[in-house]
Amino acid sequence: MIIWELFASFFTVGLFSFGGGFAMIPLIEREVVRSQAWLTAQQFIDILAIAEITPGPIAINSATFVGYKMGGLWGGLAATLGVVTPSLISVLTIAYLFGRFHGAPQLKAALSAVRPVVVVLIFSAAISVGRQTIVDVPSATLAAIVLVLMLSTKINPILLLIASGVVGIIIF
């Protein structure tokens, strides 16, 4: 049953990928190209290109695409559900425990140390994405302008993304 196989494969992808985003790509590749042979390496690269220029999490985009190609609308649904299910189980468990131990001094102490680390993780994400995308003067200028606007005005980030895309069409 392809529907079940799609669900199981993408359940594995969802379960073993921590940190999200590009960290999930090797896992998806292993399941879809090497272990199941649903796609060739070239097809997989094409899907990544699509996933990158369409909005939404890369894992969801790949799951929906592969699922649809292999099993139509139901295949897409099964693969997407598969990749989301491990998140549902683990995050709900943690959220439940958070609620139970809310206000406990131990939890407060742990979180007070976790928060600065999260700030650093966000900062490092900006650095690692920046290394790949800020490669010349136009891209650096664009990034600098967006940063100043973000910090000094209340412009909606969605609007800034669209405006930057339009600027990209004009200058690149």
Place this chain on the structure above:
Amino acid sequence: MCYNGHVFRRVIVLEDRIPPTLATLFWSFCKVGAFTFGGGLAMLPVIEREIVTRRGWQSEQEFVDVLAVAQSSPGAIAINTAIFTGYKLLGLPGVAVATIGAVLPSFVIITILAATFTATTPSPVILEFFMGVRPAVVSLILAAAITVGKKVLVNAFSKRLALSALAISLYFNWHPAILIAGASLLGYLYQQVKRRPGASS
């Protein structure tokens, strides 16, 4: 003085706060799903704007806690954030609408693409559009780090911890989940030491 200012700001935030409903929660995460390009933490500024700044459903601190959980659980960060936020705000029905909201834009767009296109060479105009979007995504993430950092890095302990974490992530490239687990243990131990009689600050 400083303390009063803090309380005053907090009151303003609370007065502006509109209680979340299933419909507004769904719509907020629909926007998150529809306007996050590049995956991972790229969705963070959009979520922060929706949940913290615009709707006032969570404080910056609570938002950072959600991110810690989202990064140390398996799966996509945007989906994990939707699940945790949905649960905190409206329980299990909240989880359902936030998750479906975050997934739906991807699902619809990709299904249409998969059904209509066979060859996948995007037009130059689309590629140029994304060459413009990507540097902006970097700045949005950086701005989120600065905004959240101002709220979180308020004492010597948090600043020292952040510097150590930065050094570790730059030189050793440890996984976020390990850094978060390590920090929570450190925070717990630090509190145990601090609570001993005679210890200060």
